[in-house]
Amino acid sequence: SQQGEEDPQALSIQEGENATMNCSYKTSINNLQWYRQNSGRGLVHLILIRSNEREKHSGRLRVTLDTSKKSSSLLITASRAADTASYFCATGDGGFKTIFGAGTRLFVKA
Amino acid sequence: NAGVTQTPKFQVLKTGQSMTLQCAQDMNHEYMSWYRQDPGMGLRLIHYSVGAGITDQGEVPNGYNVSRSTTEDFPLRLLSAAPSQTSVYFCASRVGSPNEKLFFGSGTQLSVL
Numbered sequence: 468s469q470q471g472e473e474d475p476q477a478l479s480i481q482e483g484e485n486a487t488m489n490c491s492y493k494t495s496i497n498n499l500q501w502y503r504q505n506s507g508r509g510l511v512h513l514i515l516i517r518s519n520e521r522e523k524h525s526g527r528l529r530v531t532l533d534t535s536k537k538s539s540s541l542l543i544t545a546s547r548a549a550d551t552a553s554y555f556c557a558t559g560d561g562g563f564k565t566i567f568g569a570g571t572r573l574f575v576k577a
Numbered sequence: 578n579a580g581v582t583q584t585p586k587f588q589v590l591k592t593g594q595s596m597t598l599q600c601a602q603d604m605n606h607e608y609m610s611w612y613r614q615d616p617g618m619g620l621r622l623i624h625y626s627v628g629a630g631i632t633d634q635g636e637v638p639n640g641y642n643v644s645r646s647t648t649e650d651f652p653l654r655l656l657s658a659a660p661s662q663t664s665v666y667f668c669a670s671r672v673g674s675p676n677e678k679l680f681f682g683s684g685t686q687l688s689v690l
Contacts (some may be wrong), residue, residue, distance in 0.1 A: 476617075500678060507665055508579075509681035510620070555619060559681075563608070563627055564635060565679060569619040 473556055473571040481576050486543040488571040490556030497561035499532055504553045504570070548555050548577040578603050582680035583668050590622050590658040590689045597635030597655070598653040605675035606680070609651040610645065613664040618669065626651055627673065658689045
């Protein structure tokens with residue numbers, strides 16, 4: 468069964484706008500990760516946030532984590548056409564399994 | 578470094594045929610895993626390995642076998658392919674620490690007719 472569920476399923480924005488994607492999960496986690504997948508390619512790791520962290524930044528990416536609500540958000544600022552991709556959250560429980568959500572498809576119009 | 582290499586990139590099988598999807602990594606990662614990706618369902622973990630000689634089941638292991646004889650290689654075997662196994666398969670690896678970031682291969686698109 469899937470642990471993380473992303474919202475929205477699809478998002479279409481104009482270049483220059485910010486894109487926000489949300490992830491909810493069901494059980495206790497050790498960390499939460501976000502990955503990006505371009506069409507027809509493998510997933511690429513973007514950022515990892517641990518359960519004792521509330522916010523993390525990497526370039527134009529900002530991730531928040533609220534363990535009390537079992538949710539996370541990924542914000543991409545000043546989106547570019549090249550950001551068009553699917554974005555997945557993935558949770559780890561401190562064990563050996565990393566479980567992925569169904570993903571958000573982001574389309575950035577030039 | 579090549580990273581994680583998967584072969585073949587595309588494969589068409591008939592129901593009942595067997596085949597092996599190959600995965601190799603050159604990063605000396607202890608942990609390797611196989612996922613399948615189906616439309617609207619994200620990635621589901623099939624099997625994983627925490628080191629040579631050690632494998633375990635993921636979320637959807639039925640119909641698949643794995644072995645890990647070396648650190649570098651982690652093949653996935655379909656013993657008797659079924660149409661329900663039509664999917665895109667990804668191999669991923671990471672260092673041994675639990676739940677650190679995964680490095681993915683480019684995938685194998687498998688169709689079972």
